[in-house]
Amino acid sequence: MPSKVGRFGVWAALAVTVLGTLVFVHTVLQGYRERKAVEALSWALANQVVVVDPGHGGIDAGARGPGGTLEAEVVLGISRNLAAFLRQGGARVFLTREDEEAPEGESGDDLVERVRLAQKVGADIFVSVHANAFNEREYGAQVFFNPGSKEGERLAAAIQEEIRRLLKNTEREPLGLDAFVLRSLNIPAVIVEVGFLSNPQEEKLLRDKDYQRRMAFAIYSGIARYLAERKR
Numbered sequence: 001m002p003s004k005v006g007r008f009g010v011w012a013a014l015a016v017t018v019l020g021t022l023v024f025v026h027t028v029l030q031g032y033r034e035r036k037a038v039e040a041l042s043w044a045l046a047n048q049v050v051v052v053d054p055g056h057g058g059i060d061a062g063a064r065g066p067g068g069t070l071e072a073e074v075v076l077g078i079s080r081n082l083a084a085f086l087r088q089g090g091a092r093v094f095l096t097r098e099d100e101e102a103p104e105g106e107s108g109d110d111l112v113e114r115v116r117l118a119q120k121v122g123a124d125i126f127v128s129v130h131a132n133a134f135n136e137r138e139y140g141a142q143v144f145f146n147p148g149s150k151e152g153e154r155l156a157a158a159i160q161e162e163i164r165r166l167l168k169n170t171e172r173e174p175l176g177l178d179a180f181v182l183r184s185l186n187i188p189a190v191i192v193e194v195g196f197l198s199n200p201q202e203e204k205l206l207r208d209k210d211y212q213r214r215m216a217f218a219i220y221s222g223i224a225r226y227l228a229e230r231k232r
C-alpha cells in the first residue's frame with residue numbers, strides 16, 4: 001500500500017497547489033477590479049489639495065501594542081501609502097511629517113503646526129491618521145469627524161464605508177469627536193483610527209506592510225468616492 005499512499009499524497013499536493021493558485025489568481029483579479037473601479041473616480045481628485053497627517057512623531061510615539069508596535073510608525077506607513085495613492089489619482093498632497101519627527105514650528109505645538117500647514121497650502125481635505133488602544137478585545141477601524149461639520153461627517157461616512165467594504169473586519173460607524181485638529185479647520189476633516197494596537201491580532205495586522213497598503217487604499221477610495229459624490 002505505501003505506493004498508493006504515495007501516489008495519493010502526490011495528487012493531494014497537486015490539488016492543493018492548483019486550488020492555491022486559483023485562489024491567488026482570484027484575489028489578484030479582485031484587487032485589480034477594485035483598483036480599476038476606484039481609478040474611474042480619480043477625475044474627482046484632480047487639483048484637490050489633500051493634507052495627510054500621520055499622528056504623533058518625535059518623542060511622542062503614541063499608543064504601543066503588547067508586541068511593541070508603535071502608533072507613530074504604523075500611521076506613518078499608512079500615510080505614505082495614502083499619499084502615493086492620492087498623487088497617482090491626481091491630487092496635490094502634503095504630509096504634515098515625512099519621517100519619524102513631529103512637525104515643528106514657531107508655535108512649539110505640533111497640533112497647531114499640523115493645522116497651520118493645512119491652512120497655508122489651502123487644503124480642501126484634511127485626513128489625520130491614528131491608531132487606537134483600549135483593551136485586547138476591541139478591534140476595528142473607526143473614522144471621526146467634528147460634530148458641527150456636515151461635510152466632515154459625509155467624508156467620514158464615505159471612508160468608513162470603504163474600510164468596511166474592502167477590509168471586511170469592522171462594523172464600526174463613524175462618530176463625532178471634539179478634537180483640536182478637527183474643530184480648527186473649516187474644511188472636511190477627519191481622524192481615521194486605523195484599528196486597535198492593544199488587540200494582539202490587530203496589532204499584527206497593523207504592522208504588516210501589505211495590510212498598511214490595503215488600509216491606505218480603503219481610505220483613498222473613501223476620499224475619491226466622497227469627492228465624486230460632491231462634484232456630481
Ligand SMILES: [Zn+2]
Binds near residue numbers: 056062063071130131
Ligand atoms: Zn494617536
